[in-house]
Amino acid sequence: MGTGSWAMFGSLNINIQEINTYIIFKISFVMWITRRWGDTRELGVELPILPTTVIGSYPRPRWLRHMIRLWSMGRVDDKALDEAFRDSVRVVVREQEEAGIDIPSDGEMWRDEMVEYFAERIDGFRFYGPVRVWGNNYFNKPAVVSKLSYREPIVVKEYMFLRSVSNRAVVKVTITGPYTIADWSFNEYYGSKEELTFELAKIINREIIELEKAGALFVQVDEPALTTHPEEMDWAVDAINQVTKGVGIKLGLHVCYSDYNLLSRYFDKLSFSQFALEFANRGYRDLGVLSKLGDREIGLGVVDVHNRSIEDPQHVSKAIEKAMTYVEPEKIYVNPDCGLKLLPREIARKKLEVMVSGTKIVRKELLSKGIERTILRG
Amino acid sequence: MPVMIMQHGIYPRPRGLARAISRFSSGKMSQEDLERVYERYTERFFKLLKGLGYDRFSDGMFRWDDIFNPLISGIGGVVVDGLRRFYDNNYFFRQPIVRGRISYDEPKISRMLVKSLSIARNLGIEPNRVSLSLAGPYTMATNALIETSDYNLESFMRDYAEKVIYSEIEGSLKEGVVNIDLHEPSIAVMGNAKLNTVREIYEEIARNFPKARIWAIMYFGYNREGVRMFREASTRLGNIGYVVDMVEAPESAWNELGELLGSGGIGIAIINSRTTKMERYRDIAPKLFKVLGRYESDLYLTHNASLEFLPEKIAVRKLRLLRRFAIKINRKVQKS
Structure with a gap:
């Protein structure tokens, strides 16, 4: 499939019926109760204890991939493809919700990479x-060839559509962070990678502010490259913090397949209320870093997304219980290690079901101690 | 003596070939048809390099997924495992896990190279211009996970060299391939702790195969001690060559480079394989001229890491650019 293919699909047509849920939600958004909790704030939305969520991507349905191929050959028009994208979001959101996910994403259906x-x-x-x-x-791999500038909202329409099709109170929007975009691009224009990263941070910050204006409650910034160059961590953390400036909603930071001992040295410097980390892949070896979380939450990776064998619920519940030896349950979200898109769709769905089943085992134990709910915190 | 130009390592695998490999993997293309696609792209690659006047080059390494694969799948005692990041790149390789003493029954890679050599010969390219590429002992050992008590890092390096590299060099020499490129990014990245062992292993290889020219291709940085070590080895044994990454070296390294030249071959990497930005002659030439006058033996200009970190279009532009630099430099040297 050609590059730049989806740039033209900037206009999602959302009909009025579809945004009913969104409007109701918007009202509750305005009625936020803001209460401080350490460095974080409660955002007035209640969630079940140990909220389950995804990291972002989900396998594209086969028929969507087929439609994309047909479109690239000029055999279907833009309108038909756009419809297929929207239908695929409806389907994958429903699949997540049926699996019991509390905070779904749109599966990043529109994104190739x-x-x-x-x-x-x-x-x-x-x-x-x-x-x-x-x-x-x-x-x-993109190349930066001139001064970067924000053209128009990038994922706001995606968020609006997701909001309109999900039944859940909170949905997750994912955004690639400035350091990872800089690290995974060729830089032909800026004097240094640092300069480029700070420029990107301004753009990502603007996008998050647009998302907040549109009603988003939970944005996750993805920074898988963050610990790749330890000597750059100090300024990289400063740059990543720039994206949070003036933002009042919940911000998570996802870092995977990385050096968590290095990352944990920066937990208290990063302006995010949650760190979504991958632990199943590494056999929970680095769970000790959770002791450094302070008042932040953990998005605990409990299923391996690069392995097709399906974990059992006990594996998940034990992982959560282990994490609870470091972190209070109110500060634990449960998610896969990373995006699910490289798995066959059936396996991705089963992994989510197992993840939810395992979470329910722990919830039952917590219920006996009177712990039933948690609050969305920004 | 005029400067020469060298390409080494993995060339960007063209998308047409990648698509054919995917079709083959999903049973939609036969092995014979896939072979024809490999041949077509290898031929295109050789024509490009020959046309640009490159003095020596790899065969493009189109059958390789990374610098370790498919080699490690042919080594007994080694299991091919999960993905691991290749140094600080957004590029991943299947990691070798060493579970027991290694064995190597046949020179898999030099046999694979035979197919490319036949294409090269048809194009009038002699095998001595084509190199065999392998992960060097230090790079293999530091990227492998050694899970057996049979080895520590040093003993694994030695055994890998004696069993795998020796076998491949024997196989290559039989086909007329004399340039053996051992990729050693770990020398720049991992520091000096094991350099003595590395030197001993390279000297042992060079002594055992006097007809071969053993090249240490160093990149992802500049390790002064590593360069000095290869200078000494190449002075002692004329059949050791080395590539120095001057792209990622500090400016001060240019001042000492003249003193770090041995009597074997040297490759000075002046083209950056990790950026699409084009190098400028006026930035590089003055530094190079400081060095050129001090060197009598084979001197190649080259790129630092494999070109596969670039889109193919840019890799071609950089190969052309390197050729233009070499022509300008040689003209200027001739005049002076």
């Missing part, structure tokens, strides 16, 4: 062609 998608929508990037990431897998 996490850096490419944003680079296509920010002025100043260009694409020279694909670069291999591993084996026979490629991505269109």
Whole structure:
């Protein structure tokens, strides 16, 4: 499929009926109760204890991939493809909700790749062609060739559509962070990677503010590259914090397949209320870093997304119980290690079901201690 | 003596070939048809390098997923495991896990190279211009997970060299391939702790195969001690060469480079394989001229890491750019 393919799908048509839920939600948004809790604030939305969520991506349905292929061959028009995208969001949100997920995402149906998608929508990037990431897998690594500028909202319409189709009180929007976009791009224009990252941080900050205006309650910034260059961590953390400036909603930070001992040294410097980390893949070896979380929450990765064998609920419940030896249950969200998109769809769904079942085992124990709910905190 | 130009390592796998591999993997293409696609792209690659006048080059390594695979799948005692990040790149490889003493029954890679050599010969390219590429002992050992008590890092390096590298060099020499490129990013990245062992292993390889030219390709940084070590080895044994990454070296490294040249071959990497930004002759030439006058033996200009970190279009531009630099430099040297 060609690059830059979805840049033209900027206009999602959301009908009025579809946004009923959104409007109701918007009202409750305005009625926020804001209460301080350490450095974080309660946002007035109640959630079941140990809220279950996803990291972001979900396998695209086969028929959507087929439609994309047909579109790339010119055999279906933009309108038909747009409809297929919207239908696929409806389906994957419903699948997450049926699996029992409390905070679903739109599965990142519109996105081919996490850096490419944003680079296509920010002025100043260009694409020279694909670069291999591993084996026979490629991505269109963008190059920064001129001053970057914010063209228009990037994922706000996606959020609005997700909000309109989900039955849940809170949905999650994911955004690739400035450091990862900079690290996974070629820099031909800025004097340094640091300068480029800070420029990107301004753009991502503006996007998050737009999302907040549109009613989003929970935005997750994805920074898988964050610990790749330890010598850059100090300024990288400063840059990432720039995206949170003036933002009052819940912000999570997802960092995966990374050095968590290094990351944990920066927990108290990062202006995020939640860190969503991958633990199943590493056999929960680095859980000790949770003792450094302070008043932040953990998004606990409990299913391995690069392994097709399905965990059992006891595996999940034990993982949560282990985490509870470091963190109070009110500060634990439960999620897969990372995005699910590389798994077959059936396996992705089963992993979510197992994740929810395992969470319910622990919830039952907590209920006996009178712990039933938690509050969304920003 | 004019400067020469060298390409090494993995060239960007073209999307057409990647698609064919995917089709083959999902049973939609036969092995024979896939072979024809490999041949077509290898031929295109050789034509490009020959046309640009490159003095020596790999075969593009189109069958490789990364610098360790498929080599490690042919090593007994090694299991191919999960994905691991390749140094600080957004690029991942399947990690070798060493579970027992290693064995290597046949020179898998040099046999694979035979197919490329036949294409090269048809294009009038002699095998001595084509190199065999392997992960060097230090890079293999530091990227493997050694799970057996049979080895520590040093003994694994030695055994890998003696069993795998020796076998591949024997296989290559039989086919007329003399340039053996051992990729060693770990020398720049991992520090000096094991450099003595590395030197001993390289000297042992060079002594055992006097007809081969053993190249240590160093990149992702500059390790002064590593360069000095190869200078000494190359002075002692004329068949050791080394590539120095001057792209990621500090400016001061240019001042000492003249003193770090041995009597074997040297490759000076002046083209950055990790950026699409094009290098400028006026930035590089003055530094190079400081060095050129001090060197009598084979001197190649090259790129630092494999070109596969670039989109193919940019890799081609950089290969052309390197050629233009070499032509300008040689003209200027001739005049002076």
